[in-house]
Amino acid sequence: MKFATPDELVRELGSRLRSQRLASRVTQQELALRAGVALGAVKKLESDGNTTLQTFVRVVQALSLSADLEHILELKPHTSIAEMERAAAAPRQRARRPALPR
Numbered sequence: 001m002k003f004a005t006p007d008e009l010v011r012e013l014g015s016r017l018r019s020q021r022l023a024s025r026v027t028q029q030e031l032a033l034r035a036g037v038a039l040g041a042v043k044k045l046e047s048d049g050n051t052t053l054q055t056f057v058r059v060v061q062a063l064s065l066s067a068d069l070e071h072i073l074e075l076k077p078h079t080s081i082a083e084m085e086r087a088a089a090a091p092r093q094r095a096r097r098p099a100l101p102r
Contacts, residue, residue, distance in 0.1 A: 010049030013056075018046040020063050035062035 021031055028046070032039040035058040045051040045059060060069050 007049075012049070014045050014047065014049030014051075017059055017063065020065060021046075024063060026063075031059065031062055035059045 021028070026034075028042045029039055032042045035042070035055070037055050037058055041051060041055045042059065045055060051059075057069070060066060
């Protein structure tokens with residue numbers, strides 16, 4: 001999922017949560033009750049993605065998607081200092097200027 005702006009990303013997340021809710025045959029009102037948030041918060045999340053992190057997580061949990069959230073938050077393996085030094089010491093690739101006409 002590649003997006004040009006953070007706004008596009010949050011809109012897509014809201015849209016995907018809406019799709020998950022509909023696939024689960026849950027109304028917005030039911031989801032709001034399960035998540036312990038206001039109905040307006042669910043509507044806003046699904047329409048434009050703008051919400052608090054707390055509301056987002058509550059909705060994710062109410063839709064039983066916590067495992068998916070844990071997956072994206074997995075820690076990446078640590079890189080050793082030696083690997084970072086090798087990467088920093090790698091020679092830079094430079095482009096040549098086009099030859100000037102004579």
